[in-house]
Amino acid sequence: MKIGxxxxxxxxxxxxxxxxxxxxxxxxxPAAVRSARPKSPEVHTDRSVTFRFAAPNxxxxxxxxxxxxxxxxxxxxxxxxxxxxxxxxxxxxxxSFLSDGVFAIDPxxxxxxxxxxxxxxxxxxxxxxxxxWEINDVPHGDLHHHLYRAKxxxxxxxxxxxxxxxxxxxxxTKYPVLYLLHGFSDDAQAWPMVGKADIIxxxxxxxxxxxxxxxxxxxxxxxxxxxxxxFGILEKDIRLRDDNLAKFTQGLLSEIIPxxxxxxxxxxxxxxxxxxxxxxxxxxxxxxxxxxxxxxxWVASFSAGALPExxxxxxxxxxxxxxxxxxxxxxxxxxxxFLIANNRKFxxxxxxxxxxxxxxxxxxxHTWMVWRRNLATLAPLLFx
Amino acid sequence: MKIGxxxxxxxxxxxxxxxxxxxxxxxxxPAAVRSARPKSPEVHTDRSVTFRFAAPNxxxxxxxxxxxxxxxxxxxxxxxxxxxxxxxxxxxxxxSFLSDGVFAIDPxxxxxxxxxxxxxxxxxxxxxxxxxWEINDVPHGDLHHHLYRAKxxxxxxxxxxxxxxxxxxxxxTKYPVLYLLHGFSDDAQAWPMVGKADIIxxxxxxxxxxxxxxxxxxxxxxxxxxxxxxFGILEKDIRLRDDNLAKFTQGLLSEIIPxxxxxxxxxxxxxxxxxxxxxxxxxxxxxxxxxxxxxxxWVASFSAGALPExxxxxxxxxxxxxxxxxxxxxxxxxxxxFLIANNRKFxxxxxxxxxxxxxxxxxxxHTWMVWRRNLATLAPLLFx
Numbered sequence: 001m002k003i004g005x006x007x008x009x010x011x012x013x014x015x016x017x018x019x020x021x022x023x024x025x026x027x028x029x030p031a032a033v034r035s036a037r038p039k040s041p042e043v044h045t046d047r048s049v050t051f052r053f054a055a056p057n058x059x060x061x062x063x064x065x066x067x068x069x070x071x072x073x074x075x076x077x078x079x080x081x082x083x084x085x086x087x088x089x090x091x092x093x094x095x096s097f098l099s100d101g102v103f104a105i106d107p108x109x110x111x112x113x114x115x116x117x118x119x120x121x122x123x124x125x126x127x128x129x130x131x132x133w134e135i136n137d138v139p140h141g142d143l144h145h146h147l148y149r150a151k152x153x154x155x156x157x158x159x160x161x162x163x164x165x166x167x168x169x170x171x172x173t174k175y176p177v178l179y180l181l182h183g184f185s186d187d188a189q190a191w192p193m194v195g196k197a198d199i200i201x202x203x204x205x206x207x208x209x210x211x212x213x214x215x216x217x218x219x220x221x222x223x224x225x226x227x228x229x230x231f232g233i234l235e236k237d238i239r240l241r242d243d244n245l246a247k248f249t250q251g252l253l254s255e256i257i258p259x260x261x262x263x264x265x266x267x268x269x270x271x272x273x274x275x276x277x278x279x280x281x282x283x284x285x286x287x288x289x290x291x292x293x294x295x296x297x298w299v300a301s302f303s304a305g306a307l308p309e310x311x312x313x314x315x316x317x318x319x320x321x322x323x324x325x326x327x328x329x330x331x332x333x334x335x336x337x338f339l340i341a342n343n344r345k346f347x348x349x350x351x352x353x354x355x356x357x358x359x360x361x362x363x364x365x366h367t368w369m370v371w372r373r374n375l376a377t378l379a380p381l382l383f384x
Numbered sequence: 385m386k387i388g389x390x391x392x393x394x395x396x397x398x399x400x401x402x403x404x405x406x407x408x409x410x411x412x413x414p415a416a417v418r419s420a421r422p423k424s425p426e427v428h429t430d431r432s433v434t435f436r437f438a439a440p441n442x443x444x445x446x447x448x449x450x451x452x453x454x455x456x457x458x459x460x461x462x463x464x465x466x467x468x469x470x471x472x473x474x475x476x477x478x479x480s481f482l483s484d485g486v487f488a489i490d491p492x493x494x495x496x497x498x499x500x501x502x503x504x505x506x507x508x509x510x511x512x513x514x515x516x517w518e519i520n521d522v523p524h525g526d527l528h529h530h531l532y533r534a535k536x537x538x539x540x541x542x543x544x545x546x547x548x549x550x551x552x553x554x555x556x557t558k559y560p561v562l563y564l565l566h567g568f569s570d571d572a573q574a575w576p577m578v579g580k581a582d583i584i585x586x587x588x589x590x591x592x593x594x595x596x597x598x599x600x601x602x603x604x605x606x607x608x609x610x611x612x613x614x615f616g617i618l619e620k621d622i623r624l625r626d627d628n629l630a631k632f633t634q635g636l637l638s639e640i641i642p643x644x645x646x647x648x649x650x651x652x653x654x655x656x657x658x659x660x661x662x663x664x665x666x667x668x669x670x671x672x673x674x675x676x677x678x679x680x681x682w683v684a685s686f687s688a689g690a691l692p693e694x695x696x697x698x699x700x701x702x703x704x705x706x707x708x709x710x711x712x713x714x715x716x717x718x719x720x721x722f723l724i725a726n727n728r729k730f731x732x733x734x735x736x737x738x739x740x741x742x743x744x745x746x747x748x749x750h751t752w753m754v755w756r757r758n759l760a761t762l763a764p765l766l767f768x
Contacts, residue, residue, distance in 0.1 A: 059441055114494070116494045149524075
């Protein structure tokens with residue numbers, strides 16, 4: 001974790017091969033090619049932010065900032081494009097530059113928002129320590145990264161496990177587990193790296209707001225071919241969507257959960273197991289959780305997306321008898337999210353079925369600013 | 385771990401705010417702005433690689449490929465710049481595009497080479513399973529990510545811990561530990577993400593070539609201000625260099641090692657503790673290790689850089705009596721590395737002091753292709 005690193009200057013030296021039959025050298029030493037980089041992003045004390053991008057030959061550069069419309073940047077005489085945006089709520093924001101049609105990360109910023117389709121940069125607008133994603137001087141849990149050979153999907157894949165502060169593999173305490181799923185185009189590192197799930201849990205647990213829990217963050221694709229299909233594929237190709245979902249569920253139930261319950265101090269009772277996710281992962285949570293109520297007592301979705309609309313088919317066994325097994329069914333969506341109507345429709349259907357659920361509508365769109373708050377609101381409710 | 389994901393197409397929809405007082409929306413759904421991206425990188429069966437970058441308005445685009453001289457790309461009628469490089473040895477290679485003076489990652493490739501000064505993309509040229517960085521169907525160890533409040537440096541920082549396959553926190557086995565340090569401009573994730581240290585150890589251990597060991601990969605800056613200084617700062621600002629080194633050593637000895645030895649099943653004997661690193665981390669390994677032979681019996685450097693040349697001062701207590709404590713002093717450098725002369729000079733000085741050491745000169749320059757091989761060669765020698 002790097003704190004307080006400001007803008008950098010880049011120096012690359014191209015050294016000629018010093019001996020025959022040796023590969024040529026590109027070495028990070030002073031300084032034949034110097035690319036002086038502007039400071040970017042610059043977060044001002046009023047929380048306005050200036051973004052800068054040196055591109056003297058570009059004809060048009062736009063800022064794509066998470067939660068905002070694309071905004072044109074203007075070029076100065078040195079060829080540096082810039083824009084200052086109005087004060088932002090303290091948070092982390094993804095952004096990138098669209099320079100003559102080409103998306104670019106900010107070369108002056110090492111904070112990345114990894115993504116399988118479009119890597120972006122991230123800017124932190126600091127706020128008070130009471131914000132759940134701020135790193136505070138509290139006990140910190142650990143993140144564990146597991147790589148395994150998956151039989152269901154016939155590939156190698158990974159998942160992250162958060163263990164709370166004080167977690168003792170030798171101790172007698174057994175922890176409840178939240179399975180926390182990312183969205184379409186993310187991968188398993190999205191919740192820790194972008195969603196700050198570990199930091200949020202650290203803070204909530206240290207304040208006594210959330211029960212100490214283990215959080216498992218798997219790779220959320222049963223069929224990674226959906227990524228090659230790009231955005232919209234889950235709506236366009238129903239067979240692929242369903243294959244992606246079925247294999248995700250199968251892999252979670254038959255591979256990941258058994259691994260986690262073997263290797264960690266886990267309370268394996270249904271009442272100690274939750275599943276939640278964002279966007280595609282929200283639908284995976286609903287479909288996996290509500291169709292396996294013997295396994296999950298806590299089910300939540302954040303901005304659920306690509307949920308099949310023939311609910312009677314996809315949740316065929318779901319009746320009001322679920323209320324006896326469900327401790328919480330929590331369905332959140334931002335009111336500015338393009339998925340709000342779909343979420344309302346699903347909630348209405350649940351109501352007709354007599355399935356108890358908590359409806360959560362918040363400000364905001366289809367953004368991580370909403371999902372971090374969703375996690376911070378949900379976690380305290382779990383395992384009570 | 386994503387396997388077999390090919391090129392993606394990017395679709396971003398800008399949805400107008402659907403209600404007043406709502407933030408506007410940038411949503412990943414079909415499809416007002418479509419940026420059709422070329423396939424990049426494309427690894428051919430003969431291991432030549434084509435890189436493509438869509439930038440119709442750019443005047444000049446170069447490929448910066450790790451270990452190679454910058455190479456001009458050529459533009460086709462669609463505005464896509466491309467270059468095909470001659471067959472590459474199987475490995476992972478960092479690269480970026482320099483487009484009209486602006487460094488860019490490859491927008492069509494989600495594999496990142498994170499770096500505090502210049503994030504790049506990475507391309508995998510697959511090779512036989514015998515290559516130590518290839519993911520094989522063998523038992524896999526785990527990576528653990530720790531965040532802590534550091535007193536020495538008064539900040540929050542992180543480190544990664546690799547535990548080998550079969551590691552049992554409840555068991556009686558105590559493991560030796562390799563402290564493995566990154567170079568200037570890297571951060572703690574460099575060895576696992578770029579250096580593939582976990583995969584290399586998995587393979588070596590499963591083949592019986594390396595002893596099962598724990599590998600600890602800390603954040604290697606005692607004073608992160610060196611990063612703001614950019615490349616060359618360690619040669620230019622001796623006080624900053626020495627402060628960076630001193631606090632790194634202090635943090636390692638007084639904070640990280642005690643944490644690791646408290647939280648993992650570690651054999652704390654000097655003969656079970658190794659330190660190795662690349663470039664700046666190579667110098668940190670030499671200076672920390674050789675000045676604390678009560679702590680480290682195994683010391684190694686890969687392409688050591690920014691090593692102070694007044695050896696008598698910085699290694700003031702080092703005499704041939706070190707040979708009784710050192711199990712191995714292993715100093716590697718590529719013959720095409722711009723640091724080869726410095727490394728030879730240091731080895732000569734060790735010889736004059738009567739300090740036993742193993743000199744390793746390999747093909748290659750200041751690149752991760754060298755350092756992965758260094759790790760794969762060194763690890764089997766340790767803790768014997």
